[in-house]
Amino acid sequence: MKNLALPKKKAFFAQASVLKRIIAFIIDILLVNLIILFPFRRLFDSIIPQTSSFSKTFEFLSENSGFSGTITIIMFAVALITILYFMTFEKKLGQSPGKMILNLYVESSKKDLKYWQLFVRSMFLIPVFPFILLWFIDPIVMFFTKENQRLSEILSSTKTVEKYKV
Amino acid sequence: MKKQQTNKWTRALMIIIYLTILSFFISIFLSLFIDDSFESLDGNVAVIEITGPIVAQKDSGLLFTDVTSSDEVRKLIKKADKSDKIKAIVFEINSPGGSAVASDEIAAEIKKINKTTVAWIREVGASGGYWIASSTDYIIANRMSITGSIGVIASYLGFSGFIEEHNVTYERLVSGKFKDLGIPFKDLTSEERLLFQKSLDKIHDYFIDEIAINRNLKKSDVKKIATGQFYIGAEAKDLGLIDELGSRDEVIDYVEKQIGEEANLAKYKKEKGFLAALSQTMNERFFYIGKGLGSSFFAEAESPKSISIIT
Numbered sequence: 001m002k003n004l005a006l007p008k009k010k011a012f013f014a015q016a017s018v019l020k021r022i023i024a025f026i027i028d029i030l031l032v033n034l035i036i037l038f039p040f041r042r043l044f045d046s047i048i049p050q051t052s053s054f055s056k057t058f059e060f061l062s063e064n065s066g067f068s069g070t071i072t073i074i075m076f077a078v079a080l081i082t083i084l085y086f087m088t089f090e091k092k093l094g095q096s097p098g099k100m101i102l103n104l105y106v107e108s109s110k111k112d113l114k115y116w117q118l119f120v121r122s123m124f125l126i127p128v129f130p131f132i133l134l135w136f137i138d139p140i141v142m143f144f145t146k147e148n149q150r151l152s153e154i155l156s157s158t159k160t161v162e163k164y165k166v
Numbered sequence: 167m168k169k170q171q172t173n174k175w176t177r178a179l180m181i182i183i184y185l186t187i188l189s190f191f192i193s194i195f196l197s198l199f200i201d202d203s204f205e206s207l208d209g210n211v212a213v214i215e216i217t218g219p220i221v222a223q224k225d226s227g228l229l230f231t232d233v234t235s236s237d238e239v240r241k242l243i244k245k246a247d248k249s250d251k252i253k254a255i256v257f258e259i260n261s262p263g264g265s266a267v268a269s270d271e272i273a274a275e276i277k278k279i280n281k282t283t284v285a286w287i288r289e290v291g292a293s294g295g296y297w298i299a300s301s302t303d304y305i306i307a308n309r310m311s312i313t314g315s316i317g318v319i320a321s322y323l324g325f326s327g328f329i330e331e332h333n334v335t336y337e338r339l340v341s342g343k344f345k346d347l348g349i350p351f352k353d354l355t356s357e358e359r360l361l362f363q364k365s366l367d368k369i370h371d372y373f374i375d376e377i378a379i380n381r382n383l384k385k386s387d388v389k390k391i392a393t394g395q396f397y398i399g400a401e402a403k404d405l406g407l408i409d410e411l412g413s414r415d416e417v418i419d420y421v422e423k424q425i426g427e428e429a430n431l432a433k434y435k436k437e438k439g440f441l442a443a444l445s446q447t448m449n450e451r452f453f454y455i456g457k458g459l460g461s462s463f464f465a466e467a468e469s470p471k472s473i474s475i476i477t
Contacts, residue, residue: 031182035182035186036182036185036186036189037189038186038189039186039189039190039192039193039194040189040193042193042197043193043196043197070199073196074196077192077193077196080192081185081188081189081192084185084188085185088181088184088185089178089181092177092181093174093177093178093181097178097182100174100175100178
């Protein structure tokens, strides 16, 4: 069979769909929780109270500040690993596994993606004030910007794009 | 193109493996500073552990050593006693004894409790450990547990011959002839030995008094068995030093009978948060850097603390 002289497929990057970004994020978080943070499971089992209700746990943690301090430290370690996950993938491959599945990429408005940019993109994962505010602000801002950029993305001069082939 | 894609997934897999290994090491590191906390939050029976040597305060260098400090135990007792949810307190004892003062402090605190108290002797509940056990309402021990050992010890290593052999002299500079009593660099005089023995006998007498009162025994009977000898659980039961032979189930049965409801154990342990442990370690290290190793040794040598009275 002769090769047909069809024009080659062209690829270009354009604004990523919000739904795809949400799905990619869910995939990444599941991956982090089920595989990467698996070693932390035993640690959590040993410190999280086996209680019948949320109020009892809350009451216990309020009375025992040492335990809440321990949980905070572990939360920081978990956040650090999760941030490292996004930073490493986006620096080395330009996309995290969730984004790989959905053909999404992270782009810098400057030349290359720098580590500080990748950190700022993921700083919403730091479990302390004021970073936790980004959990609410980031998605809201996303719906009001032209290129659906999160606030963290605007601050880091990055954006998430989708690869299309024609 | 396809090859490039496969290569990308291989690299992704490698990154996942690296991050999982990193996560594993971080979790192991953190677990070094975390104690297992409690059995249940809904517990109505507090379990307080008396493990290892009994000391008054946790000293520097004991971060990873299993000791019981009377300061910590007293705090836990107060906390459990104050809690309305707690109906009884079980002391899980596995201790060969320790400081006479620390043991007496814990025993005195136990006597102030207005709730059912039980001592559960595991492998060893001897000397100071037994003193603490005797101050509870009821003692349960395994038939092979080591208990008793009602006596006082203050023996120490003397270095007078050693320093003499190495041409080192002990320059005695004291005002008050017994000021350097117990310094290991000189032999005890017969007068000093007598003085020492008198104090030990007095402490032994306090110990016997306490056991007699706590166990409702005649002082003369306790005196007969207070030779420092240890007794296994079965012997201790015959001598009236313990109330029952048994283990966890017997402890729960007794507590349930006393409180009239199902017993749910809640372990009361000293909180050892990561930051607390880390700051404790750093404080100790900075203290010693500042103080200097030499002066630290000097302080040890000049201090008459080289002798401790142990029950």
